[in-house]
Amino acid sequence: MIRLEKRPQPSRVWSMATPLVAVLATMIAGGLLFAALGKDPVAAIRTIFWDPLFGEFAFYYRPQLLVKGAPLVLIAIGLSLGFRAGIWNIGAEGQGHHGRHLWRRGRPCLLPVGLVLIFPLMVVAGALGGWAWAMIPAVLKTRFGTNEILVSLMLVYVAEQFLASVSLGLLKNPEGFGFPGSRNLQSWDSAHNAELIAGTGMHWGVVAALIAVIFAYVLLNRHMLGYHIRLSGEAPRAARFAGVNPTRLVLFCLGTSGALAGLAGLFEVSGPSGQISIDFNVGYGFTAIIVAFLGRLHPVGILLACGLMALTYIGGDIAQSNMGLPSAAIQVFQGMLLFFLLAFDLLTNFRITLRMREVA
Numbered sequence: 001m002i003r004l005e006k007r008p009q010p011s012r013v014w015s016m017a018t019p020l021v022a023v024l025a026t027m028i029a030g031g032l033l034f035a036a037l038g039k040d041p042v043a044a045i046r047t048i049f050w051d052p053l054f055g056e057f058a059f060y061y062r063p064q065l066l067v068k069g070a071p072l073v074l075i076a077i078g079l080s081l082g083f084r085a086g087i088w089n090i091g092a093e094g095q096g097h098h099g100r101h102l103w104r105r106g107r108p109c110l111l112p113v114g115l116v117l118i119f120p121l122m123v124v125a126g127a128l129g130g131w132a133w134a135m136i137p138a139v140l141k142t143r144f145g146t147n148e149i150l151v152s153l154m155l156v157y158v159a160e161q162f163l164a165s166v167s168l169g170l171l172k173n174p175e176g177f178g179f180p181g182s183r184n185l186q187s188w189d190s191a192h193n194a195e196l197i198a199g200t201g202m203h204w205g206v207v208a209a210l211i212a213v214i215f216a217y218v219l220l221n222r223h224m225l226g227y228h229i230r231l232s233g234e235a236p237r238a239a240r241f242a243g244v245n246p247t248r249l250v251l252f253c254l255g256t257s258g259a260l261a262g263l264a265g266l267f268e269v270s271g272p273s274g275q276i277s278i279d280f281n282v283g284y285g286f287t288a289i290i291v292a293f294l295g296r297l298h299p300v301g302i303l304l305a306c307g308l309m310a311l312t313y314i315g316g317d318i319a320q321s322n323m324g325l326p327s328a329a330i331q332v333f334q335g336m337l338l339f340f341l342l343a344f345d346l347l348t349n350f351r352i353t354l355r356m357r358e359v360a
Helices: 012-036 041-049 058-084 092-105 107-113 115-144 148-168 204-222 224-234 236-241 246-269 284-294 299-323 327-349
Strands: 002-006 350-354
Touching: 012 041, 012 299, 012 327, 041 299, 058 092, 058 204, 058 224, 058 246, 058 284, 058 299, 092 115, 092 148, 092 246, 092 284, 115 148, 115 246, 148 246, 204 224, 204 246, 204 299, 224 236, 224 246, 246 284, 284 299, 284 327, 299 327, 327 350
Parallel strands: none
Antiparallel strands: 002 350
């Protein structure tokens, strides 16, 4: 008989090894998936993980790692703070949508203050948009005891519909010949999140992501609020006896994650994407959940995990164009990573034992 026995203490070895084992298992299972689709599994895995870094056109793909990784870092850092405290924000995708379009509503009022201030005010408005959207599940949870998982998740679909509606109305480009979508910000220097160093992929979103990593590390390891966050997640009863204010913690964690998601959306729409469209849905908010757990909810681990996930984004695009792999197969491949991570994470707290079945 195969049984699971709880360990007296969580295994530090398995805690560190689980992400590596999960990546390896994902490669094996992904290879089997690609083989079932009639593709060379070795070539597919090499294309996803090797070609963006060392392939023939790696000079073009390497800067894209920063472009793809920066929004994931921002969102995953915000989510990790809540996850550590036992507060589950699943609606970062919708909060990012809200951060993308809020600044547009005040754009006519911002123009008189001077072109040089437009982008900084856009950043502030993007953060406020994500924060305001995250406050909906936060207030409902603290005042009425609702489940933040369901509320934040359902608000994603509300935000998607709202984003589609403003693409057809409020933010529609008057010079777009009737097609839905906003103006292209890449042609507007004062509002464009351009590269700081040409050819590197470094823009203000990357800078904000690095600042968020440093901020989160200092908060969790050097500040009383970070201690309250960790204590609430590890020992909720002890946190209550220690005087932790749960309402304040919920508002802070959800508000911070929403603001960072809004920033990620703002930097994305003002930089790489360039405009808001009716089907603007990059999925960073959901992918960041995988990144947060793959990085063990640690700021430095999240930074490394974002590099790996950005690699699968870019390598997946290459595999689609060069090998004809369907986009759904790449999404399944990325989802396998979270599946195996959660599966092998069981071994951190439990050990597998084999026992002979007793005969009556």
